[in-house]
Amino acid sequence: MxxxxxxxxxxxxxxxxxxxxxxxxxxxxxxxxxxxxxxxxxxxxxxxxxxxxxxxxxxxxxxxxxxxxPAAATRDMFxxxxxxxxxxxxxxxxxxxxxxxxxxxxxxxxxxxxxxxxxxxxxxxxxxxxxxxxxxxxxxxxxxxxxxxxxxxxxxxxxxxxxxxxxxxxxxxxxxxxxxxxxxxxxxxxxxxxxxxxxxxxxxxxxxxxxxxxxxxxxxxxxxxxRAPVRGTFHGFEVVSAPPPSSGGVHIIEMLNLLEGYDLQALGHNSAAYIHLLAEAMKRAYADRSEYLGDPDFVAVPVAQLTDKAYAAHLRKGIDPDKATPADTIGPGLPVPPEGSDTTQFTVADAAxxxxxxxxxxxxxxxxxxxxxxxxxxxxxEMADFAADPGSANAFGLIQGERNRIEGRKRPLSSMSPTLVLRDGKPWLATGSPGGSQIITTVLQVLLNTMVFDMNPATAAASPRVHHQWWPDTLLLERGISADTVELLRQRGQPVQPTRRTLGRTQTIMLEDGWLLGATDPRRPGGAVAAY
Structure with missing residues (x-):
């Protein structure tokens, strides 16, 4: 498939x-x-x-x-x-x-x-x-x-x-x-x-x-x-994803660790309480991205600390389930000193x-x-994915730090997040998405939709998504989130911004009970699942 x-x-x-x-x-x-x-x-x-x-x-x-x-690239070239x-x-x-x-x-x-x-x-x-x-x-x-x-x-x-x-x-x-x-x-x-x-x-x-x-x-x-993939666990599933120079796998696992401490299923899919927790987790992960991520061939990236469940528990203490935390009060959160839009996804599974x-x-x-x-x-x-001026936003509004400054033969930081989920040690779900800064949160929500809410890949892909990347302090909501939910989010202090633009475009295959279940995201025309 x-x-x-x-x-x-x-x-x-x-x-x-x-x-x-x-x-x-x-x-x-x-x-x-x-x-x-x-x-x-x-x-x-x-x-x-x-x-x-x-x-x-x-x-x-x-x-x-x-x-x-290129070898001739320099820090201040732009x-x-x-x-x-x-x-x-x-x-x-x-x-x-x-x-x-x-x-x-x-x-x-x-x-x-x-x-x-x-x-x-x-x-x-x-x-x-x-x-x-x-x-x-x-x-x-x-x-x-x-x-x-x-x-x-x-x-x-x-x-x-x-x-x-x-x-x-x-x-x-x-x-x-x-x-x-x-x-x-x-x-x-x-x-x-x-x-x-x-x-x-x-x-x-x-x-x-x-x-x-x-x-x-x-x-x-x-x-x-x-490179060795980044790994984490979530309610018995094993998540395997992209390591640096991608920021995707690290922060998907960081957010899953943080959200694992809540009964998400009881809150209800895309309820105000659920989206509020998603937004709070997203803000903290993207704040960390701004400081700690870069090309591991050039800088030390604290992957183990960022994906540690104890670190997630530390972050969770700062989340109020009833009130949004303003972005300007959140910063990179490791309790240790710092160490010295368009893309395409495709997914394939074979009979073996x-x-x-x-x-x-x-x-x-x-x-x-x-x-x-x-x-x-x-x-x-892709040179635009470096920090042309460390501390300022790139084309996708992402704040990036010194670890991602321009240097010859260095790889720019990325959000691309091809991801596998294993259940009982065997592949259960494979997915990924385009979308620039929205890739990470798109993949996160597809994983939650399947692992927590038991959705098939088509429903998981089609469900409305949200996105917050710490800065700018805006919670984007796709069409399909109810007006009542939007109002409840506003009452919690979330800076909601409904958008007509779509967030990501996943290509997903689920392997379940000997069947291959494939889904191409309906957000854009032209996608296809080919199988025999």
């Missing part, structure tokens, strides 16, 4: 399973196909995280293929003459692009844990790019939303627009010959087909022609890291019990809206 934000890519993953491939083969094929069919976030020019459950060995593997800062952050340069220049990790990460997973040949796994993506496919309603809408920005870059304009200047519309056949060429280099030469040779040279040429700092050496030096939860991204929808000429590859703007 494959749960994906786009139908054709889900079917590509299913094709690998039908051929006898395992969940990793299907995940890698899906990931490369999404680079063709889901350009807003599927990518070759970005990076992400893959969490794998290996059924035969009964263990989990976490693959970190997050982007890395500050102007007045010491202010130049947002245009941070978000939309060539300097905004980190060294991409997707190709290296996918190939690492395939080589080490897959079973099919690389050429076979990449063939469907190459076919989709060469022969084209009909533009869906969702894709036409996504291109239309970003048409102005995409149209400013000559290479992107040549791919997403007709010669007459109109973007590709629904039902039209969209072909990407340059991207097919890049995928062919990878299929033939593996990692070197992207990080060395003609593709790398085209990346470097684009950087030299503009204001970029990425070099062929940066590409050749990119490395994948395997192997499971993959993968989240990867370009950061913004369509990244920095620039394409490397002759490659069909959109560039990420």
């Amino acid at each position: 494959v749960a994906s934000p786009e139908r054709l890519a889900a079917e590509v993953g299913l094709e690998m399973l039908r051929r006898g491939g395992n969940a990793v083969d299907a995940a890698v094929a899906t990931g490369f196909a999404l680079a063709v069919t889901y350009p807003r976030a599927g990518n070759l020019g970005g990076g992400g995280f893959m969490l794998i459950h290996l059924a035969k060995e009964q263990r989990q593997v976490f693959i970190d293929y997050r982007e890395m800062a 500050l102007d003459a007045n010491g202010e952050v130049d947002k245009q340069r941070e978000y939309f220049s060539l300097q905004a692009a980190g060294v991409p990790g997707t190709v290296a990460g996918m190939l690492h997973a395939l080589d080490k844990y897959g079973s099919l040949d690389r050429a076979e796994v990449l063939a469907p993506a190459i076919r989709l790019a060469q022969q084209g496919f009909p533009v869906s309603f969702a894709l036409a809408h996504e291109i239309g939303q970003r048409a102005d920005m995409l149209g400013r870059d000559p290479a992107a304009r040549a791919v997403f627009f007709h010669p007459d200047g109109n973007p590709y519309g629904m039902g039209e056949t969209w072909r990407q010959p340059d991207l097919a060429w890049t995928l062919q280099q990878i299929a033939r030469d593996g990692r070197d087909g992207f990080y060395r040779g003609p593709v790398a040279q085209r990346f470097a040429a684009a950087m030299r022609a503009g204001d970029g700092i990425m070099t062929t050496q940066d590409l050749a030096n990119y490395r994948v890291a395997e 019990g192997n499971v993959v939860s993968n989240t990867y991204t370009l950061n913004f929808s369509f990244g920095n809206h620039k394409m490397v000429p002759g490659t069909g590859v959109l560039l990420n703007n």
Whole structure:
């Protein structure tokens, strides 16, 4: 089974399973196909995280293929003459692009844990790019939303627009010959087909022609890291999630630990009392995120302390069940001295019990809206996930500290949270979400919906969600939260803000009683679950 934000890519993953491939083969094929069919976030020019459950060995593997800062990156590179952050340069220049990790990460997973040949796994993506496919309603809408920005870059304009200047519309056949060429280099030469040779040279040429700092050496030096997942327990379930440089797993477990001290089921799903406790837990976790998280290859991250149930008990003492704690009275809470929007998720499970939860991204929808000429590859703007000015907010409003300052070859802090839940030692749920700063709280609520309220994955995904990230001091509420509940939250002092925007977009598979139950989040069009 494959749960994906786009139908054709889900079917590509299913094709690998039908051929006898395992969940990793299907995940890698899906990931490369999404680079063709889901350009807003599927990518070759970005990076992400893959969490794998290996059924035969009964263990989990976490693959970190997050982007890395070019070697020439410096702490103050996005500050102007007045010491202010130049947002245009941070978000939309060539300097905004980190060294991409997707190709290296996918190939690492395939080589080490897959079973099919690389050429076979990449063939469907190459076919989709060469022969084209009909533009869906969702894709036409996504291109239309970003048409102005995409149209400013000559290479992107040549791919997403007709010669007459109109973007590709629904039902039209969209072909990407340059991207097919890049995928062919990878299929033939593996990692070197992207990080060395003609593709790398085209990346470097684009950087030299503009204001970029990425070099062929940066590409050749990119490395994948395997890390120990973060682990926690919640009412008998074991939760396995993303470690730093993701902040997701640490703070999901921190919030679960904190909430484990309450009878959530008795409070009722999405009642005012329940949402109040969620908001209070979220504030404290995001305050900790602002201070303690960063790339573990550069800074010490106190994972054990943050995920300790005793620490959660300490935080719980500061929560009033009837009154909101103002954000400006909450700070990073460890009782020890500090130690020296757009993304995509897909989830795969195979008949042998192997499971993959993968989240990867370009950061913004369509990244920095620039394409490397002759490659069909959109560039990420992940350098914006560093603290350009430590202590100030990033594009998602998150306050970030010194541990996430810009340094060459460092990985920026992320919220991506591919997560597995084990019951009796076996995979029970796999999920994840896009959504920038809202990823962590989205995954948290899907876990609570299933573990506490016994929802199936479809109901767990569709239920209204809430979000608080400490700062700004605002509790976002999706549509579907009752007016009475909103008023009761206001009476508790919660700074509620109903929003028409959606929070996250999960892709979830539940493994229960020999059945696979898959659900694609209905919040955005175009998702699919493919199974046989």
